[in-house]
């Protein structure tokens with residue numbers, strides 16, 4: 001789906017509702033919280049989304065917001081605009097001016113809030129679905145990054161900002177990787193994280209870490225004195241296919257730059273924010289084929305719309 005097609009899908013309030021219902025973002029049915037009768041969608045011109053739920057019980061007639069029980073509940077924006085924002089974010093449109101213009105949103109803080117929400121979706125996705133790279137026949141480059149956060153915290157000179165270490169791994173065959181903050185570079189800190197993210201059977205390459213020799217059975221470690229010397233094994237090397245090629249071991253650093261370059265200040269502000277940008281980067285690597293479809297699916301999995309608003313029936 002491209003942006004023009006999406007815009008057509010959202011060109012009227014009815015179409016917005018239909019789109020949301022087909023993507024499980026708005027329920028097909030609501031139940032009145034006061035009398036438990038069925039609510040139906042009724043036009044209501046005074047409100048931005050033009051529709052509200054209304055109780056069908058003639059003695060009750062309670063209005064319930066269209067956004068109740070949905071991810072849109074806390075937002076004053078029209079739902080169609082939010083969907084456009086989600087589309088542009090999923091396709092990596094970073095320009096705030098473009099997002100403001102295409103979605104008709106004037107408030108930068110509103111855009112920031114939604115971007116924070118979407119990075120939270122990435123975090124929750126990876127919490128449920130562990131990121132793992134490598135495996136038999138795969139070569140995984142490992143490397144460390146020292147993030148000197150104080151460089152980006154100069155305005156707050158009284159605050160001591162400790163540097164952060166980040167461990168990165170990159171599968172040379174699948175072209176997928178991970179980046180994760182680590183407390184230090186001791187084998188005790190790194191080995192469990194490597195085993196969590198790198199599948200057994202991988203050939204692990206790094207420049208000089210002694211740590212990786214301790215990975216033990218299931219991993220083959222090539223320690224290199226010079227990153228430029230590494231000869232990348234061919235794809236499907238276990239089957240003898242492909243050609244050897246010389247490569248430079250800098251994928252981890254390239255991933256780091258891509259993940260953080262536009263948001264260094266935010267990443268320096270807190271470890272949590274840094275992690276959310278790393279999750280966003282990994283999410284983009286994994287879902288580059290159809291990012292909008294992926295994020296919509298993940299939002300509806302994580303925040304299923306509530307089809308009923310039930311409250312204790314003692315008052316009935």
Ligand SMILES: [Zn+2]
Pocket residue numbers: 032033034035036037055056057060061062
């Ligand atoms: Zn009612």
